[in-house]
Amino acid sequence: MSSPGAGILAGIRVLDFSRMLSGPYCTMMLADHGAEVIKIESPEGDTSRTNGPYRSDDPERLWAGYFVSLNRSKKSVVLDLKSDEGKAAVRDLAKTSHVIVENYRPGVMERLGLGYESLAESNPALVYAAIRGFGDPRSGSSPYADWPSYDVVAQAMGGLISMTGQDRDHPMKTGPGIGDVFTGLMMSFAIVAAVRHAEKTGLGQFVDIGMYDAMLSLCERMVYQYDMEGTVAEASGNGHPLLAPFGLFPASDGWISIGVVDDAFWRELARIMERPDLATDQRLASKAGRRRHSAEVNDAVAGWTRRFSKVELAEMLGGKLPFGPVNDARDVFADPHVAARGLIASIPHPVAGHAPWRVAGNPVHFNRTPAITPTTPPKLGEDNTRILAAVKSPAA
The missing domain is CATH 3.30.1540.10 (formyl-coa transferase, domain 3)
Known part of the structure; x- marks a missing residue:
């Protein structure tokens, strides 16, 4: 049983190879509820570390808001996955991990010798979660499998943009990166379900989701409208095609x-x-x-x-x-609902005397196992010595 304040996912170890938004959002959900999330980063680090914005008290630009928001309560280990040493370290870490998350294009981890089938040989209970633009060939080969994809591509191809905006001549994407966020959220559910199955059976599995697929699921109305009425769901401005007002x-x-x-x-x-x-x-x-x-x-x-x-x-x-x-943001920060529900989280700054960062909090509430108190996001490679030393000396 989880100890008080440990979070409902305490005891779950996640190796997070993901970058930018979809994967890090997924693993943020897990870390917020107690999972040990270890970011495996290249020597250059997650791209989001340099995406900004930066506060005025950060002249060296070490703490981008993009990174801080998504990577609180995680750890960072820097490994060169192209080196034999880096690959060996991943294999060792995978033996004691419950979950791996990555959002590379299909085949990248396989070419490195670190694909699911290879890692599962020494850890059959491993849950390997892959977020792709168009899914993984294991579950259905897409003609777009090798296309790179980001949020706007997923919104466009999955139907969301065609349903957003004033009319069909003025398509508009949604403001937040919903193509990434919704995909990551769905994957966090899938991971928890697969871990539960692994706990019952001792068998992990490969789990994948395509960003295109997630957007189509989000736009479920367009499917039944076309099937039942033969109508193509289009942008309807600020109204609704089926309800008024x-x-x-x-x-x-x-x-x-x-x-x-x-x-x-x-x-x-x-x-x-x-x-x-x-x-x-x-x-x-x-x-x-x-x-x-x-x-x-x-x-x-x-x-x-x-x-x-x-x-x-x-x-x-x-x-x-x-x-x-x-x-807008000013209204949200002043809203008593936001305060009462704890929807703005404070992230401690690593430098004494600096104000904490404020980011969107986790909206999921468990009365017995609440989300953990968020901790400072990791510096690049901050946890290399401790985590890699523990792998080499497991009895230590």
């Missing part, structure tokens, strides 16, 4: 969101708007009717919301129906 509406000082998903909420909104005619109009009484007359419905609601500020609308709508203001 549902989306963003103007306030006098910004924007708010409203999501009317059933008839009772529609009647309540009409009451608050002091528009009994909307509540009694039989054309608009059902979801199907409001969908047919969505332009009329959305115009009526927008005409009303733009008369009030976000605070005034919150007083009228908050708790009555699905409603929320459109927040």
Whole structure:
């Protein structure tokens, strides 16, 4: 059983070969809940170490926000995977690890002699997790298998961009790197499931996910719409193709969101708007009717919301129906919900006297095994001596 404060994944060792966002986000989820995550980095380090942004108290640019956010509570070991010594160290570490995570293109680790099948010979319980742009040939060979891929490519090919933006002539990607983040999140689930299976059977396995595949899963509505109606889901601006009113509406000082998903909420909104005619109009009484007359419905609601500020609308709508203001970073930092839920985490700075970094906290809560208190992200190669010495002298 995990000790208090150790996290629900305490005792799980993860070798993390991943870089940038998708893999590091995946292993961040594991580290936040107690897994021992050891970043295996090249002598140059994870590319995100040099991506910025940097604080003004970091003139040497050692601590990029991109890196700090994703790599808290991890360890760093520098190895040259092209050298015999580096490969031997990986093999030794893999013998005592539960999970390996990497996001190289297919075949890279195999060419180094460090693929799943090779490492599993000495550790049959090993879970080997591979994040690829288009999946791994082991689970289905893609014609794009060798294409490099980043977030914007996954968003584009997986359908997300075609559904985002004002209309089909103005496609738009989402702001956050959802192609990476969602893929990494799905892989963290897959890893936990595979580790559970390994604990029960003693057998690990190869687990892979393609970023394209994850985006298609995220865009599940486009699949059933095309299958059931023969319609191609397209960008619908700030509205929704199936529901009304549902989306963003103007306030006098910004924007708010409203999501009317059933008839009772529609009647309540009409009451608050002091528009009994909307509540009694039989054309608009059902979801199907409001969908047919969505332009009329959305115009009526927008005409009303733009008369009030976000605070005034919150007083009228908050708790009555699905409603929320459109927040930016300043709003989020000031929101009492964020404080109450611990959604901004403080990461200790390694230099005494320097303020801690603030990053997005882990949103998953366990009442018996909460997320661990995050620790400072590692300096490049910080843990080489201790971890590699322990491998060479396991009894020490």
